[in-house]
Amino acid sequence: MTQHWLDEPGRRTAVLGEYEVVVLGGGPAGVMAAAAAARTGRSTILVERYGYTGGAGSAGGLSTFCGLHANVHGEHRQVVHGLADELLARIDALGGLNAPHLSFADRILAQAYDISAYKIALDDLLVESGVTVLFHALAVGVVMADEHRVDALLVESKSGRGAIRGALFVDGSGDGDLAAWAGAPYEKTDPAHGMLYPSLMFRINGVDAEAARDTQQRLPELMEDAERAGRYRFPRKRPIVRPQRDPLEWRANITQLSNSDGSAIDGTDVWQLSRGELQGRRQVRDVFPFYRREVPGFGAAYVVDIAPEIGIRETRRIVGPYQLSEDDILDCADFPDAIGVNGWPVEAHVAGDVEIRWQRGENPRGYNQLPFRMIVPQVLTNTYVVGRCASMTHAGQSSARVTGPCFAMGQAAGTAADLALSGGLAAGDVDVGKLQARLAEDGVRFDGGETG
Known part of the structure; x- marks a missing residue:
């Protein structure tokens, strides 16, 4: 510009x-x-x-x-x-x-x-x-x-x-x-050469905690299977999805935000921050159906909240x-x-x-x-x-x-x-x-x- x-x-x-x-x-x-x-x-x-x-x-x-x-x-x-x-x-x-x-x-x-x-x-x-x-x-x-x-x-x-x-x-x-x-x-x-990538956090409600805990450690494996079969593409391989104060509610840290060239979003650039916010919410939209359809315990779950801002590291x-x-x-x-x-x-x-x-x-x-x-x-x-x-x-x-x-x-x-x-x-x-x-x-x- x-x-x-x-x-x-x-x-x-x-x-x-x-x-x-x-x-x-x-x-x-x-x-x-x-x-x-x-x-x-x-x-x-x-x-x-x-x-x-x-x-x-x-x-x-x-x-x-x-x-x-x-x-x-x-x-x-x-x-x-x-x-x-x-x-x-x-x-x-x-x-x-x-x-x-x-x-x-x-x-x-x-x-x-x-x-x-x-x-x-x-x-x-x-x-x-x-x-x-x-x-x-x-x-x-x-x-x-x-x-x-x-x-x-x-x-x-x-x-x-x-x-x-x-x-x-x-x-x-x-x-x-x-x-x-x-x-x-x-x-x-x-x-483009190492800056830590940001994420956008979101919260999931309506989780069957007992069923979800049984497969929590298998999430990377389930994601890999879904990606190999062409059903989903995930922004990063290692998810952090955990129960919160009430076990009905889980926190999801699974997004990764980047520019069109693959470089990390720079939190000191307002245009990149704007891109990251839009991209993060798109990733939530695109990834969450995997949990509802393929992860035990999440069949009736829904996204209750998306964080007000992306998390810059x-x-x-x-x-x-x-x-x-x-x-x-x-x-x-x-x-x-x-x-x-x-x-x-x-x-x-x-x-x-x-x-x-x-x-x-x-x-x-x-x-x-x-x-x-x-x-x-x-x-x-x-x-x-x-x-x-x-x-x-x-x-x-x-x-x-x-x-x-x-x-x-x-x-x-x-x-x-x-x-x-x-x-x-x-x-x-x-x-x-x-x-x-x-x-x-x-x-x-x-x-x-x-x-x-």
Whole structure:
């Protein structure tokens, strides 16, 4: 498409507020950053483009927390704690939490939950922590105080354009928007050569759970038979179809979204996002009849909900002093500046399939630590970057992008923000020992819950 330009007249932008901590993005990393910062007494605002928080876990229809648990020497344990424990308790009090279930050939636990309960629990967590929440505001740019410091985040909403000034910023946008606009270096894997493919989640109701469970592990085989016979074509080979809070309802993660040349949809390109939304719903339409006709337990089932947006797994990765790597994941690395842990394997959504790479060794520890340096961008001195856009290699991000480590990164950033502001320090210069002590006081574990 030919790019045309027009010149807009200069304008004055209203300042919507001034805060000590400004958090962009209400995904799992952003909500924990905002809650942690506000609980230190810092005036904190969370800016979210939708009317609720939760990120891929709500808008993306994910409905499962991955990465809260690890397979520690053969024993399944919850390894991410702190504010995550409080959130789980809040969801459970609303009747929205399942017992953890085994995933990926029964090698690791994941945690299913009810999306509506998740939204309400996050509302309560943020409000009771003292966070100011601004919904329905889309970030569109930044204003810089100088080449190293962000002065304000620019947003557009139904109320028009506005600026939110801050002393310290946390980028939990998923795409690294704020940090990239401010000049922080980043990497982005070429969509044609490895960028993780997005998916569109949907929910199925009216399932005969007992009959469906009997064939759950045979789904790839049934799909292969149907495809070989020419009855269906599937966008990817490895489906994830599981029961939810009520066993009548199942979650389906079976789509894979691509451009006409086969490359992954790029979540920073609005035209590709538009294509992905249309393609995802077409795939739901085309694939679901297979379940009704050929999978026991689904004969009377129907699609009750398609997620409000496609689930983006990878776009920009901000480059910090250290990039968490695949070797760090597979070798269960420790770091002197640890801020939490991650137990999820490398989960690479490649063309037509999902590749899982597990921690190395006969009896691996099953988790790696997350270094503070991965949430500190280069160039910027008053900004942290958390979530899937933190400083990771492509393969490292294929593991640590999931919810559990995002919770850990967010809580660390919100706590570090208070330390930086208290000491008048650059974001990367806080005393890591003090940060670790504060996190430990708030229930964070760095040892995977191991004892002895």
